Amino acid sequence: MLKKVFVADLSVGMYIQELCGPWIDHPFWKRSFLLEDEPTLAKVRDSSITHVWIDPAKGIDTPLVAQDEPLCEGPAVTPVVPIVSVLPRAPKPERARVAMSDELLRAANVCSRSKAAVMEMFGDLRMGRVIQMDHMADMVREISDSLMRHPDALINLARLKSADEYTYMHSVAVCGLMIGLARQLGLPPPLVQxxxxxxxxxxxxxxxxxxxxxxxxxxxTDSEFExxxxxxxxxTHLLDGRHFSLRVLDVCLHHHEKIDGSGYPHKLRGTQISLFARMAAVCDVYDAITSDRPYRRHWGAAESIHRMALWEGHFDQKVLYAFVRCVGIYPVGALVRLRSERLAIVMEQNAGSLLIPMVKVFYSISRDMPVAQELVDLASGQDAIVGLELEKNWGFNNLEVLWTDGVCRDFPNHRPANPSCK
Ligand SMILES: [Fe+2]
Structure with missing residues (x-):
């Protein structure tokens, strides 16, 4: 039986039956071939292809699943399963979470006010005025409290930003992601703040x-890039002497350094880069690629995680894995294919396992049409994820309205509503 797998999960010895996507998007003139060596594998990974169909009868099979997560039954092994084996355990929540639907509206308000505070801060700096430090610290505490009430609401809402508000909302989003990641890494409360x-x-x-x-x-141009x-x-010059901690200054200066030394401004490598700067590198890139920009459309959250995992030399792997534990292998809003041949959107992570989130079913693949929306808790075992799907391959727009539960209508930072199906 053919299996659809992410290119991230390919290995030498597998037989590629079909490359997904139009031929013009990849450098291979054959659609079926045995992956015989590392250079060919690297070529597939470097192409724009995200998935391929493999034939286990003609080559080696997908890797075994991890021991610390339950196996999803179904015709295809979930392509992201191999990454689960190296993820750290989730920390015990400090208090019981509220319902996602309860937190979404509050998180939307926190996002709006935080964005306004960041805009004000930029304005103050432009005018040479003093930054309202207490106000900034209060905003961080509010964002932190939202994540404490529910870890998925704010960090996913903060992704939904228009291209022109990116600079400000990006700061809010990275703040939320840094807090979630710091908690995942077990840092004490003052360091989380x-x-x-x-x-x-x-x-x-x-x-x-x-x-x-x-x-x-x-x-x-070269000079614009510079x-x-x-x-x-x-x-760093702006913040210097304004009573910020060295950690904050260090993140400001080094969040574009890469673990292999190819980043900027100082080409630091490995542990020359502080833990905080390594954390910021992951959070910064994740929010950048999952957001719409004037020069390109966003990538889906799940697709982004998988692409980041492929960028060798960019991130500290342990920090990246902690981050994946934080946002999920199937982050909120991810489009997934179920064993029942239906499409669903991930609504909420399962605190115990990243492979069995709560989803909302909305489309029948076999009937090729929308169906009555239905919440399904995959922990019940009644259905299972068999793979990720790309929104663009289905022609869906604005799937956010399915998981924001109407909050989008009141949330000024969302993309236009009205999901459209293919
Ligand atoms: Fe930056």
Whole structure:
């Protein structure tokens, strides 16, 4: 039986029966072939292809599933399963969570007020005024409290931003992600607060970059690129002497460093990069690629996680795995195919296992039409995820309205409503 797998999960010895996507998008003239060596595997991974069909009868099979997560039954092994084996355990929640639907509206309000506070902060800096530090610290605490009430609501809502508000909402989103990641890493509360503040301020240097360059929809010139790359140092100069902790200053300066030394501004490598800066690198990139920008559409949250896992040398792997534990293998909003041949959107993570989230079914694949929406808790075993699907392959738009439960209508930072089906 053929199996559909992510290119991330391919290995030498597998027989590719079919490359998913139009031929023009990849450099292979054959659609079926045996993956005989690492260079060919690297070529597949470097192409724009995200999935392939493999034939286990003609080559080796997909890897065994991990021992610490239950196996999803179904015709195909969930393609993301191999990553589960290396994920850290989830920390015990400090208090019982409220219902996701209860937290969404509150989180939307926190996002709106935080965005306004960040805009004010940028304005104060432009005018040479003093930053309202207490106000910033209060915002971080509010974001932190929201994540404490429910870890999925705010960090997923903060992804839904329009391209023109990106600079401000990105700070709020990275703040939330840093707090979630710091808790996942077991950092004590004062450091969790510092991580949030570092997230909120990490891109403050962009205030010194003209908006025409920040939001340019076409390719940057060399000098424009240099200007953008100066924002970590510009930000550090802005914050220096304003009573921020060294950790906050360090994140501001080093959140674009890469573990292999190819980042900027100082080309630090490995443990030369502080833990906080390594955390910020992951949170920053995740929010950037899951957001709409003037020059490209966002990638889905689940697709982004898988792409990031493939970027060798960019991230600290342990930090990345902790991050995956934090946002999920199937993050809220991910489009998934179920064993029952239906499509569903992930609504909420299961605190015990990343493979069995709560989902909302909305589309029948066999009938090729929308069906009555139904909440299904995959922990019940009545259905299971067999794979991820890409929104663009189905022509769906604005699937956010399915998981935001109407909050989108009141939330000023959402993309236009009305989901459309193919
Ligand atoms: Fe940055």
């Amino acid at each position: 510092d991580a949030g503040l570092a997230g909120l301020l990490h891109d403050i240097g962009k205030m010194a970059v003209p908006e025409a360059i920040l939001n340019k929809p076409s390719a940057l 200007t953008i790359c100066s924002h970590p140092e510009a930000g």
